[in-house]
Amino acid sequence: AQSVTQLGSHVSVSEGALVLLRCNYSSSVPPYLFWYVQYPNQGLQLLLKYTSAATLVKGINGFEAEFKKSETSFHLTKPSAHMSDAAEYFCAVSGPYGGATNKLIFGTGTLLAVQP
Amino acid sequence: EAGVVQSPRYKIIEKKQPVAFWCNPISGHNTLYWYRQNLGQGPELLIRYENEEAVDDSQLPKDRFSAERLKGVDSTLKIQPAELGDSAVYLCASSPGTGSFSYEQYFGPGTRLTVT
Numbered sequence: 001a002q003s004v005t006q007l008g009s010h011v012s013v014s015e016g017a018l019v020l021l022r023c024n025y026s027s028s029v030p031p032y033l034f035w036y037v038q039y040p041n042q043g044l045q046l047l048l049k050y051t052s053a054a055t056l057v058k059g060i061n062g063f064e065a066e067f068k069k070s071e072t073s074f075h076l077t078k079p080s081a082h083m084s085d086a087a088e089y090f091c092a093v094s095g096p097y098g099g100a101t102n103k104l105i106f107g108t109g110t111l112l113a114v115q116p
Numbered sequence: 117e118a119g120v121v122q123s124p125r126y127k128i129i130e131k132k133q134p135v136a137f138w139c140n141p142i143s144g145h146n147t148l149y150w151y152r153q154n155l156g157q158g159p160e161l162l163i164r165y166e167n168e169e170a171v172d173d174s175q176l177p178k179d180r181f182s183a184e185r186l187k188g189v190d191s192t193l194k195i196q197p198a199e200l201g202d203s204a205v206y207l208c209a210s211s212p213g214t215g216s217f218s219y220e221q222y223f224g225p226g227t228r229l230t231v232t
Contacts, residue, residue: 106158
């Protein structure tokens with residue numbers, strides 16, 4: 001079975017500060033990992049994904065995440081927060097195979113607030 | 117390229133009434149997903165289609181929920197009768213369905229259902 005745990009349902013940072021959103025996963029198979037962002041009243045947009053290539057993954061809007069197998073983590077970071085980054089962020093895990101394991105399992109989300 | 121289209125965006129109904137949601141995926145995407153997102157939670161998969169075939173409907177409450185994708189393109193999700201606990205955002209997503217890109221799911225804006 002697969003699952004993800006997002007530590008911190010709410011994170012607040014100042015504009016220009018480092019953003020760190022935490023995600024830990026559990027998976028019995030080599031995982032594929034994703035970060036999605038959801039702005040108010042919108043669907044989810046893919047920020048970045050890890051699919052067993054480079055462990056440091058760069059995404060859109062200056063975000064990046066590092067896959068650490070030893071820590072079962074896939075934390076999302078951005079060096080300098082911008083007001084437009086305020087949104088809800090979801091970590092998700094999937095299996096690397098087709099069929100029934102091609103299912104995204106989402107965490108409960110982290111709401112990021114950016115203070116001026 | 118047009119994204120995933122969903123309608124209606126908002127729906128308010130009384131309990132025990134029927135309701136239907138429509139989704140048109142990105143052109144050429146073979147795989148279509150319906151998710152339910154409860155307030156403060158991540159999306160949970162209800163059903164996944166590969167072309168016309170429902171390949172994973174294990175999480176669909178079949179006593180009141182039904183879905184169809186007759187021509188392998190657009191899809192309809194129905195609830196009859198609706199219950200108070202069905203209030204949620206219903207998200208549709210699509211993916212190309214082949215190779216590693218099949219794991220990139222593109223989400224529509226969702227339908228926010230309120231059952232009173």
